[in-house]
Amino acid sequence: MPRAPRVRDRNADVARRTWLSQFKEDAVRQLPPTASPAVRARLRSDVERALRHHGPDDPVLELQDIVAALVSEACRQLNEIEHETRRSERKRELMTLARETLAAALDECPSHLVGAAGSSKRTHLLRAVWADLRLILDKTLSGTESEDGVEQRVEEHVAQWRNDHDRWWRPRLPSPVQVVKGIKTATVIVDTVNKTPELRQVADTITQAVRALVRRRCQSKEPPPPS
Numbered sequence: 510m511p512r513a514p515r516v517r518d519r520n521a522d523v524a525r526r527t528w529l530s531q532f533k534e535d536a537v538r539q540l541p542p543t544a545s546p547a548v549r550a551r552l553r554s555d556v557e558r559a560l561r562h563h564g565p566d567d568p569v570l571e572l573q574d575i576v577a578a579l580v581s582e583a584c585r586q587l588n589e590i591e592h593e594t595r596r597s598e599r600k601r602e603l604m605t606l607a608r609e610t611l612a613a614a615l616d617e618c619p620s621h622l623v624g625a626a627g628s629s630k631r632t633h634l635l636r637a638v639w640a641d642l643r644l645i646l647d648k649t650l651s652g653t654e655s656e657d658g659v660e661q662r663v664e665e666h667v668a669q670w671r672n673d674h675d676r677w678w679r680p681r682l683p684s685p686v687q688v689v690k691g692i693k694t695a696t697v698i699v700d701t702v703n704k705t706p707e708l709r710q711v712a713d714t715i716t717q718a719v720r721a722l723v724r725r726r727c728q729s730k731e732p733p734p735p736s
Contacts, residue, residue, distance in 0.1 A: 528565045532576055539580045552583045596652030603659050607646055610660045614667040622675050642666050
């Protein structure tokens with residue numbers, strides 16, 4: 510004889526839903542007011558899943574501990590999201606400050622290096638240097654740095670860039686090939702002078718004249734004898 514289908518107690522179902530809804534709403538009320546609808550909905554779902562094997566007859570303290578743990582985890586995640594949001598906003602502010610500092614630092618560089626103020630060279634240079642610096646800062650800044658620290662990083666970057674590019678005033682040492690060539694040329698000239706009496710005589714005359722001129726200048730700088 511077939512078994513009769515099991516009839517669920519409708520009143521028991523209603524009572525359980527009411528009991529479960531009370532726990533879910535109590536949990537949601539413990540969230541901060543800034544919690545989004547998505548966060549509240551996720552917490553309700555977590556509470557329902559955690560209490561699926563529990564019922565109104567279970568110890569209240571045990572059920573409250575389960576719900577409290579879920580609420581604590583939801584609040585922790587909210588704090589992390591808010592903290593990350595604040596850091597991202599702060600990082601954008603610091604990036605804006607870095608670009609302004611870069612423009613001011615380039616204004617302090619000589620015009621032969623960065624171009625005149627308002628010139629296309631200055632504009633293009635600012636974009637190029639900023640493109641490199643932005644990549645560096647985007648990887649290294651966390652959003653917790655001070656404004657002074659960011660300004661110092663930018664100034665150090667500009668100083669390094671200037672050191673790499675501002676070399677117009679530095680003496681250029683001759684290459685080894687140029688040194689050897691110069692020695693050979695000087696040797697040929699000396700040999701030619703030594704082998705040609707006329708040139709040797711001219712060289713001696715010039716040497717004597719230079720020595721006499723040096724002696725006269727040295728004597729003119731000596732103090733007069735005491736009277």
